[in-house]
Amino acid sequence: MAGLLSNILEIYAAVTVGNLAGRHKLLAGIGAFLGFGIVEQVVTSLLFSGLNQKITAYFESFRYSVSGQFPAEPTEVGLLSLILYAVVFGTAFYFFIDWMLGKKLNLE
16 A cells, blocks of 8 residues: 555656646656656665665575474565555655645646
């Protein structure tokens, strides 16, 4: 649900940026959406490249459990981190939209 809301806010932010263009609003909106996606991917790759060894060691520590089954804790932590990641980007998009609509975009 958090990822869906974050994606909706990303589209809305791209539409807001696209409306700033004098001509070719649709093209500017598509470019803004692609630009937001690139920035998000760069942040993701920087975050995971810095934490790669810690993430690998964390999941390897749960590889073998006493009962022989895969424990749910690493999965729950992983999903929680993805939810928090989506919430952070969604919050950033929300405040960006609020700033753009309040300061930069003339809707009259």
